[in-house]
Amino acid sequence: MLLSNSKASLKSRQKNHKISRSFWTPTNIVLLSGSLTILPICTFIILSFLLPLFTASLSASTGTSHYSTSIPWIDNVSECEHTGRNWRDRKCWDNVHDPTF
Template sequence: MKSPEHIDPIFEQLFSKINPKIANSFTDEQLKAIQRGFGSQFEARHSLDIRVSVPIPGLRFYLVLFAGSERRSQQRLQNEKGRYPLFNTGNIIFLTGFSTILLSCSFIILSFVWSSLSSISTSPYATSIPWIFDKSECEYTNRTWRDEKCWDDQHSPMF
């Protein structure tokens, strides 16, 4: 194969499957045009592009999630709707499992947050006032002098 300036590895892999006799018959101009046409399919980036191999023993499994602005034509959308239906057995099983896990995790997190919030006491309790050092000043502010400290029996934890 003749070599234009820069060759995409995927393009090179697919082009290597062409009979060498035919591949060598292309001019540099033809190769560049084919590469441009091929590469234009992969130039558009998605706003969200997640590709993950899922390590399940005994299975080769992967997950891909794309999101972005819709640029496909109406005809292409109709064609793909028939080829890739949303409601098939695999999708339904996955969505059911994913929803169950998401709801369970949400419930656990919310119950944890709720229990930690409800355990915070808002009722007043006694605490010493560190900036009052004598009994007369303590009693003047309607507090209690005990153990050489000034105690406030109405201290709010929200203070």
């Protein structure tokens, strides 16, 4: 009884060993190396599309985005130009206006 159990155990170990050795076939090696090549390329492509979205949201939240707007309480050319703004269309325009103003 003991002998038959050990023979069965030995046969199952040999069978498992053959299965693990048969994994490294040329086809599997090509598939594995192809997958390991494609994975970083796809990761790079996805990150290159996502990175501008994150940088745009970061720059908007830090206040580095500027918009041109008119300043309604400045109504003459000399006062507008004295503050470093531009007079255009009978309005004083601030070209670096922060939208959180």
